[in-house]
Amino acid sequence: MWRQAKWDVEILTEIDNSTARGSGPEVPFTHQFKDIELEVPEELARKTEPNIPSLSELEVVRHFIRLSQMSFGVDAGMIPLGSCTMKYNPKILDALALNSEIEFLHPLQDEDTVQGLLEILYTTERWLAEIVGLDKCVFQPPAGSAGEFAGALIIRKYHLDRGEPRDEMLIPDSAHGSNFASAAMAGFKVVKIPTRGDGCVDLDALKAIASNRTAGIMLTNPNTLGIFEKDILEIAEAIHDIGGLLYYDGANLNGIMGIARPGDMGFDIVHLNLHKTFATPHGGGGPGGGVLCVRRDLIDYLPRPILVREGGKLRWDYSCGKCIGMVRAYHGNITSALRTFGYIAMLGPKGLREVAETTIINTNYFIKRVLEKPYYELPYSPEKPRKHEVVLSAKKILNDTGVSAEDISKRLLDHGVHAPTMYFPPIVDEALMIEFTESEPKREIDRFVEILHRIAEEAYRDPSKVKGSPTATSVGRLDLVKANHPKTLAPSTRYVRGEGGSR
Amino acid sequence: MWRQAKWDVEILTEIDNSTARGSGPEVPFTHQFKDIELEVPEELARKTEPNIPSLSELEVVRHFIRLSQMSFGVDAGMIPLGSCTMKYNPKILDALALNSEIEFLHPLQDEDTVQGLLEILYTTERWLAEIVGLDKCVFQPPAGSAGEFAGALIIRKYHLDRGEPRDEMLIPDSAHGSNFASAAMAGFKVVKIPTRGDGCVDLDALKAIASNRTAGIMLTNPNTLGIFEKDILEIAEAIHDIGGLLYYDGANLNGIMGIARPGDMGFDIVHLNLHKTFATPHGGGGPGGGVLCVRRDLIDYLPRPILVREGGKLRWDYSCGKCIGMVRAYHGNITSALRTFGYIAMLGPKGLREVAETTIINTNYFIKRVLEKPYYELPYSPEKPRKHEVVLSAKKILNDTGVSAEDISKRLLDHGVHAPTMYFPPIVDEALMIEFTESEPKREIDRFVEILHRIAEEAYRDPSKVKGSPTATSVGRLDLVKANHPKTLAPSTRYVRGEGGSR
Amino acid sequence: MYHVWIPNSSEELKKDMLRYIGRSFDELIEDIPRELILRRDLEVGFGRPLSEYELIRIYRSYMDKNRKPKIPPFMGGGLCPTYIPQVVRYLASRGEFYTAYTPYQPEINQGILQALFEYQSMMAELYSIDVVNASMYDGSTAVAEAFRLAMRVTRRKAILAPEIMNPFYRRVAETWIEPVGGKIIYYRVDRGGQPDLEDLEDKADRETAAIYLENPTYLGNIVEKPEELKNIAGKTGSLYIVFSEPTSLAIFKPPGEYGADIIVGEGASLGLGLNYGGTTLGILGVRRDQSLIRQLPGKLVGMTTDLKGSERGFTLILQTREQHIRRERATSNITTNAALMAVQAAIYISYLGMSGLRRLAETIARKTRYAIDHIYRRREYMNLAIGARYFYREVPIRFRGDYGTIYRRLVDQGIYPGIRLDPLLKGFSNCGLFCFSDVHSRDDIDLLFESIDKVI
Amino acid sequence: MYHVWIPNSSEELKKDMLRYIGRSFDELIEDIPRELILRRDLEVGFGRPLSEYELIRIYRSYMDKNRKPKIPPFMGGGLCPTYIPQVVRYLASRGEFYTAYTPYQPEINQGILQALFEYQSMMAELYSIDVVNASMYDGSTAVAEAFRLAMRVTRRKAILAPEIMNPFYRRVAETWIEPVGGKIIYYRVDRGGQPDLEDLEDKADRETAAIYLENPTYLGNIVEKPEELKNIAGKTGSLYIVFSEPTSLAIFKPPGEYGADIIVGEGASLGLGLNYGGTTLGILGVRRDQSLIRQLPGKLVGMTTDLKGSERGFTLILQTREQHIRRERATSNITTNAALMAVQAAIYISYLGMSGLRRLAETIARKTRYAIDHIYRRREYMNLAIGARYFYREVPIRFRGDYGTIYRRLVDQGIYPGIRLDPLLKGFSNCGLFCFSDVHSRDDIDLLFESIDKVI
Numbered sequence A, B: 001m002w003r004q005a006k007w008d009v010e011i012l013t014e015i016d017n018s019t020a021r022g023s024g025p026e027v028p029f030t031h032q033f034k035d036i037e038l039e040v041p042e043e044l045a046r047k048t049e050p051n052i053p054s055l056s057e058l059e060v061v062r063h064f065i066r067l068s069q070m071s072f073g074v075d076a077g078m079i080p081l082g083s084c085t086m087k088y089n090p091k092i093l094d095a096l097a098l099n100s101e102i103e104f105l106h107p108l109q110d111e112d113t114v115q116g117l118l119e120i121l122y123t124t125e126r127w128l129a130e131i132v133g134l135d136k137c138v139f140q141p142p143a144g145s146a147g148e149f150a151g152a153l154i155i156r157k158y159h160l161d162r163g164e165p166r167d168e169m170l171i172p173d174s175a176h177g178s179n180f181a182s183a184a185m186a187g188f189k190v191v192k193i194p195t196r197g198d199g200c201v202d203l204d205a206l207k208a209i210a211s212n213r214t215a216g217i218m219l220t221n222p223n224t225l226g227i228f229e230k231d232i233l234e235i236a237e238a239i240h241d242i243g244g245l246l247y248y249d250g251a252n253l254n255g256i257m258g259i260a261r262p263g264d265m266g267f268d269i270v271h272l273n274l275h276k277t278f279a280t281p282h283g284g285g286g287p288g289g290g291v292l293c294v295r296r297d298l299i300d301y302l303p304r305p306i307l308v309r310e311g312g313k314l315r316w317d318y319s320c321g322k323c324i325g326m327v328r329a330y331h332g333n334i335t336s337a338l339r340t341f342g343y344i345a346m347l348g349p350k351g352l353r354e355v356a357e358t359t360i361i362n363t364n365y366f367i368k369r370v371l372e373k374p375y376y377e378l379p380y381s382p383e384k385p386r387k388h389e390v391v392l393s394a395k396k397i398l399n400d401t402g403v404s405a406e407d408i409s410k411r412l413l414d415h416g417v418h419a420p421t422m423y424f425p426p427i428v429d430e431a432l433m434i435e436f437t438e439s440e441p442k443r444e445i446d447r448f449v450e451i452l453h454r455i456a457e458e459a460y461r462d463p464s465k466v467k468g469s470p471t472a473t474s475v476g477r478l479d480l481v482k483a484n485h486p487k488t489l490a491p492s493t494r495y496v497r498g499e500g501g502s503r
Numbered sequence C, D: 001m002y003h004v005w006i007p008n009s010s011e012e013l014k015k016d017m018l019r020y021i022g023r024s025f026d027e028l029i030e031d032i033p034r035e036l037i038l039r040r041d042l043e044v045g046f047g048r049p050l051s052e053y054e055l056i057r058i059y060r061s062y063m064d065k066n067r068k069p070k071i072p073p074f075m076g077g078g079l080c081p082t083y084i085p086q087v088v089r090y091l092a093s094r095g096e097f098y099t100a101y102t103p104y105q106p107e108i109n110q111g112i113l114q115a116l117f118e119y120q121s122m123m124a125e126l127y128s129i130d131v132v133n134a135s136m137y138d139g140s141t142a143v144a145e146a147f148r149l150a151m152r153v154t155r156r157k158a159i160l161a162p163e164i165m166n167p168f169y170r171r172v173a174e175t176w177i178e179p180v181g182g183k184i185i186y187y188r189v190d191r192g193g194q195p196d197l198e199d200l201e202d203k204a205d206r207e208t209a210a211i212y213l214e215n216p217t218y219l220g221n222i223v224e225k226p227e228e229l230k231n232i233a234g235k236t237g238s239l240y241i242v243f244s245e246p247t248s249l250a251i252f253k254p255p256g257e258y259g260a261d262i263i264v265g266e267g268a269s270l271g272l273g274l275n276y277g278g279t280t281l282g283i284l285g286v287r288r289d290q291s292l293i294r295q296l297p298g299k300l301v302g303m304t305t306d307l308k309g310s311e312r313g314f315t316l317i318l319q320t321r322e323q324h325i326r327r328e329r330a331t332s333n334i335t336t337n338a339a340l341m342a343v344q345a346a347i348y349i350s351y352l353g354m355s356g357l358r359r360l361a362e363t364i365a366r367k368t369r370y371a372i373d374h375i376y377r378r379r380e381y382m383n384l385a386i387g388a389r390y391f392y393r394e395v396p397i398r399f400r401g402d403y404g405t406i407y408r409r410l411v412d413q414g415i416y417p418g419i420r421l422d423p424l425l426k427g428f429s430n431c432g433l434f435c436f437s438d439v440h441s442r443d444d445i446d447l448l449f450e451s452i453d454k455v456i
């Protein structure tokens, strides 16, 4: 029997300042400058007093410790969110990424003073290039989506530079939403490619759609159904033949790392999500780390600066001939890069492959077990092995009992496991998208199967119980209508108090 | 509405090794020594396989994260355990005490290589001597009790050296159990001194008892009732007059720090609990840190080594002329000493006094508020201000409703606050011994009063509810008879499996 | 190969599982074309799995090649060294926070959601604006997204930005808006670091999506009449975007009070550390205006109740703006954001409290003043590069001599002076942008200037 | 004076509270004799409250005066440098663990109680004994308490201990038992580091409370026939106390298997670190024997159920042994113990798992062998100080030349060799006790011996 902690926790901006009459911690060296005049003329000074209380240190600690106990991370239990690759975040990597040495490094610091750090970054970059089978990588993109955007910009610029601007980007209908959005942000018209009954990109449709307006294609492989795009070499040929480029969404690399490489498949540009495959923690939403890798002939297009070795020293090359510009300030999320260094070093070549191998075994073991009972279905070639993830459908349960994929997800929470990704990809009805990664022990997968079965049985026996879930979490099911309705919208306490309002 | 987290957590030594078939993490440099012969002859080799599973790192993390959520520290909520001084443990002090620099320091390392550390220890020792008003301190005792023991040994040796061995130690009946035990361990016969109706040591009784068999007296001031021993100067005189020594149990220093000093009161020997007054965390029971301080003429008796400055350098002096020996190996709990350094430095002289001042105000504010309703009583001069703590009696509630101090304590848990110390000191019936320290905000004290009142009212209204508590904790009230009965005693899984049993 | 990070990697367990599946591993990957299967080990890492301790020793052997300054760096440009209080570190490292995913299942993640809501609420207080989202990647992308937001809302393409705009932000914003037809027009800034209002009036027109201001500016000075830009924007129906260093708002007038429609910021100074520019927090918010809110990119947390209406709760709101629902018509592609940094900033702010924040800002302002006095006393060979009256945290210094040489000599002595403005901003040759933040003591600042005296 | 650690320290709040109390602060302390009231500030700290960052800088300015070795120290004597895995650090720093008190209210502290129970159970497995308590301060006090325990159970006063007993433990044990009439008689150890059984037989009699053995010995060698000591103890009705380094038990026969009645250990090697000798863990356990159990000092956790008998739970048991109940008749005065270290050790052991522990012990044994080979190759100027066949982790080396000089020269080069046995153990002049633990690489060991070659 699991039960989440529950605490009554005041909202910080609603704490009555009169009961918390502190004045904050000592600020370093304040006493040394007391004699210096403070120049804030009346007309430039802040007038309103923000509702930010001054609490004691203990109150701050308790506030956030309590909130943390009402949160759920991989450290506490399974988070089988498909597409999100919620793997274990090894603690040793915290030691590399979070320390006072790194904290004080300024991004514009003289390169001579950070050769050690740059060596690590460069080494890691080389390793990632080898893993994806391409030639040069940059850490600049702050996340996967930003990598896609940068990649799309490269594709755009590439065609522009060749004097034949192209405006269409092909994306499978099963793709992640960010692919579409990134392509649009880079100025492309998105052309969707249908998925065949076997769960792969419809090659014929693709060939029919591809034209000299086609700038390229954005694909992930294995795709969001967990299925390897077996026609990938033909797809690559088709796209390259019409002069397009292939972009690889690296979010699903965990299913093939060390087994097959995007570069070998014909991809020209790859992004990696360090917070997926390379175990950087997700932080409740971020920050992650993006990496962009390209074939040799596209290096000039990479966002600047890039890291280059010159005369035994490493330095940042800001020169931007053909480059697409800069997708974020400075050099990327360095802490993720450091974690990646440690992750790869600790696993070694065999360990990296083991990640993919165990991931695949976990997925297919689960499929076999969950399908042993006739509740959930596996659309698109159920006999085909999946790779990093699997998408089940709860359509039958919905039809039979009225219990939806969402209800099932909520009920899962009552067992102390996080729900899978729901309703994605959109080509599967009542989708439950499940990814264990290499991190979940067999015992946990077994337990997850049992819970899924138990919930399905409950749906047939007592659907209202499932629909009334969750009850073991710190709060019951939330009113999303109220949350989103313009009349009751409450995105901040200031907003709730009324515009411009302030005590 | 508070509720503690609850997880089903297997016992590590009961995990079926066949489901956890890991083989542990890499051990450093193992590969470099593979070629070296392993010499463990058959007859010296371990034969039995211990029931210690080999889990993955994630499983270990989840195991202990879950256990932590079923634990309760000051970081999560109030722990008003009287006598225990459960104050906030400032996080910055962790940074001083826990780092890889300290971790690798060997206690027998050449003193030249640790001058920086020794400077900190020496400085801290000087500060502590100033705080208690004595001349020299050592960090060697691992905790308060060990300090008492060492102090008692000094008293013993002092009299022996003067050629008049004495065998009685005076201890007030309200004293902490460890005082009695420590005196006994040092070979003394314990003579109890009664407490007067005003909550102080009975001076007349003391004078009547004191004799030339009296080696000394062990006192804490303020005493365990939170009352300052106002006759302390007379007591000191009486004891010194008959040639005895005064030992100060520093567990209650928090109530007078910066306001009055044991040394000025006439105490010859003092121990401090760094884990009480100086904010070293209690760690679920320990480790803490003890310090022993003495008057100048007793320095020779201190356990060795002591830290001395010689020619600008600090070194450990092991020479033991009159010394009592060594109470533990090496130099004491160094991490506590480092925390103490930071604690004192961050507060400064005024801040240290503020600790005591706020503590006293908190205690008396609480007393006034809790006595506003007629449930709890304050035995021993209720009008007298208390210092660091207060001992209430729930006798009236017990008599009226059958609800005991223990029941009330358990019911407190249901509100997400820890219970006070119960049934101590033994001179108060149905004692609830409450200490807020300086760390608890007024808001929390107010809430605590309200809960105490509510529980009392509940006791009158519905006593079975109080007796049936706790229900919001991860487990309900435990069967202590079963726990302690020889037939059901279960101090380890091996014990439960049966003697010598092993898979 | 068994690895402790991979529970099921023991050969026996894998065999058991494969037996149950009824296929060999090769069969599980038989849909991957044979020619794609890698028949060799990847050339990565150190050839074998390392133990933690070996990794730490290797890491140290690299990092020991870095050179450490004697005193904290004085490098500015929007990111300055700051101290991260230990509570911030401690609380942000709670596993339940940092190993969580985006709280798509709100019921099990109320803690993170409340923390993000508190971040939003505290930022709203600080900037005096009503809606702040749950984080963008960093200041630069927040600015780029603010520009795109303004373009969507106004259906216009031009942004007016100061010529002394943060040069990194400038490049990022250009990269981001150019593909969708956006362009930035730069307005002049006078010698006192103030926007040239005439030039702005000239350039602002019905094509102007927004007027952008940085206050304090990239060069650290305070803009004295920021409300006048609002007037100009008003006249052309443009939006007014203001970027501010959040700590400055504890003492200086916040953008919301002088008419900003959109506010932007970089939260690194809120207890996040420099991390070589890596661990950043983009702050982005808008006025209480439904069209602005509906076009806001990124995640947003809102307060609600449970279905029974009996308990308060928090959840992600207005998700239909986002890529996972709206796809190519989403307000942005942002997915992973900087949530933990937002939580960390919330912890930092609540730890300092408003009084602490004010004291922090005041001390920084005083240090800035103190540094300026140092500069004035050295008129022969240095001066303020802009003649503004009020600076906060950053100060541009123009040197008589070659700053490149001075810079290098100081670095060699273990003193890292202001960043070189030369390659970054036009018209600022031999200028350095110096930062004076919480970590600098009076001795540090004195040593900086004395060291300059010596190397000059 | 307001301080952020003291919530109610603001002047206003204190005034409010005092007003409510109805007394001035002076009235609250009027029972303290006037002459005792300190009328000045304490002379402590740096005169004023420091900020965290200032503290850190001061701390660094001190600690930078320490000298760091080039490679991990080779100093032994029961405490050796070890690596603390990051998970251990991470989990032991959970606030719910480390800021908790002794779990006197078991219902709200099941987590800590289970962790301690697991510690007890895993130690019981490792030592092959049934009952291990929830921790003592360190190895030395655990040994002293074991002696006292044996004295209470047997009502005898003499302990037989090896002449090569850990010299620090020896001094501590003497200090502890002398006041209650206990005395230690030292038995001889032969050149091979083995107990001299004849001498033991001679010395053991009906006054002997216990025979004490360290295995591996203080000098690192394995005792080859430990069961013979049991026989001697059996003949005189004495108890048999064995102290063992816990990691050694992963590969060597555990004390429970050769008859120990009481086991003792120091847990520092179980992921606790050296901490200048400060953060230690005393391991103490006894056979399943009610009189031994009833005389066991320290806290003990047991398994039970809730009152309904429906759920498992853990609680402190047999508390009537302890000072807070039994006072002067308690088994010990111990109150605060080393609970967090026990939890930390439990985390460490469960992280390594039995396979990891075995590999750790095997590697250490191999390194020890490797070091011995180095010694053998230098017969001209060094040799094993005892001619034992098997060593684990520690090795005593006797030098031809003056070890003091060698030692100092090595330290000056940043290589910290074995501790000097000279002042500690009689008959071991010019000897160093060297430790080879998990942190030493082959290169480290090679460098040690090559450096010795050079300074000799």
Ligand SMILES: Cc1ncc(COP(=O)(O)O)c(C=O)c1O
Pocket (backbone or CB within 6 Å): A083, A084, A143, A144, A145, A146, A176, A178, A179, A220, A224, A249, A251, A252, A273, A288, C334, C335, C336
């Ligand atoms: C398949 C896929 N593509 C792209 C992304 C976007 O990556 P990021 O969240 O790093 O921006 C994600 C993850 O959210 C994903 O699952």
Ligand SMILES: Cc1ncc(COP(=O)(O)O)c(C=O)c1O
Pocket (backbone or CB within 6 Å): B083, B084, B143, B144, B145, B146, B176, B178, B179, B220, B224, B249, B251, B252, B273, B288, D334, D335, D336
């Ligand atoms: C009054 C008093 N004296 C002595 C002690 C013993 O101190 P320690 O727990 O540090 O051994 C305590 C605390 O437990 C105490 O409260």
